[in-house]
Amino acid sequence: MFTATLDTSVLWPSLQRDFLLSLAVEGAYRPTWSSAILEELEFHEEVKLVKRGIPVAEAASRAATLIAAIRREFADAEVEGWEPLEGTLGLPDPDDEHVVAAAVIAGAGAIVTENLKDFPAAKIPPGIQVLSAREFAKNTVALNPRHALAAVREIASRSGRYGAALTVEEILDTLRDRYGMIEAVEMMVEAASA
Numbered sequence: 001m002f003t004a005t006l007d008t009s010v011l012w013p014s015l016q017r018d019f020l021l022s023l024a025v026e027g028a029y030r031p032t033w034s035s036a037i038l039e040e041l042e043f044h045e046e047v048k049l050v051k052r053g054i055p056v057a058e059a060a061s062r063a064a065t066l067i068a069a070i071r072r073e074f075a076d077a078e079v080e081g082w083e084p085l086e087g088t089l090g091l092p093d094p095d096d097e098h099v100v101a102a103a104v105i106a107g108a109g110a111i112v113t114e115n116l117k118d119f120p121a122a123k124i125p126p127g128i129q130v131l132s133a134r135e136f137a138k139n140t141v142a143l144n145p146r147h148a149l150a151a152v153r154e155i156a157s158r159s160g161r162y163g164a165a166l167t168v169e170e171i172l173d174t175l176r177d178r179y180g181m182i183e184a185v186e187m188m189v190e191a192a193s194a
Contacts, residue, residue, distance in 0.1 A: 007113035022151035
C-alpha cells in the first residue's frame with residue numbers, strides 16, 4: 001500500500017484533515033507522521049480554537065482529545081526512530097527535517113505539505129515526492145473515486161457533533177472552494193452520477 005507522510009500544514013485545516021484521513025480509512029493509502037508533527041498539530045489546533053473564542057483550558061482539552069483520537073484510530077501511523085536523521089538533510093528550515101526523517105523511516109512515497117518551498121527536490125531523498133494536499137488528493141481520488149466519495153459520505157454522516165450537520169454537497173463544495181481540490185471533487189461528482 002502506498003505510504004504518505006502528512007505534514008502539520010495539511011492536518012491543521014479540520015475538513016481537509018478529515019478528508020485525507022477518511023481516504024486512509026477507505027484504504028486509499030497508509031498515512032504516517034512523527035511525534036513532532038502531532039505535537040505541532042496539537043499546539044496549532046489549540047491556538048486556532050482560542051482564536052475562535054474557545055476558552056484556553058477547553059481549547060487545550062479539545063486539541064489533546066484530537067491528538068489522542070488520531071493516535072488511537074491510526075495506531076501504526078506514528079513512526080519512531082526518525083530522530084537520528086534530523087539535522088542531516090540540509091533543508092532551508094531545519095525545523096522541517098523531522099518531516100523528511102519520518103518519511104524516510106516510514107518508507108513513504110510522498111510527503112504531503114503546503115510548505116512546498118521548504119522541501120526542495122534536491123534535498124529530498126530519492127523515491128519521495130513532495131506534494132500539496134490538492135495534488136495528493138487528486139492522485140489518490142483518481143485511483144478509486146467511489147471509495148473517495150464513500151469517505152465524504154462518512155464525513156457527512158458524522159458531522160454535526162460540533163455544529164450544523166454538513167451534506168455531501170457542502171463538503172465537496174468546501175474541498176473544492178476552500179482547499180482547491182477541484183480535480184478530486186470533479187472525479188467524485190462524476191462517480192456519484194455514474
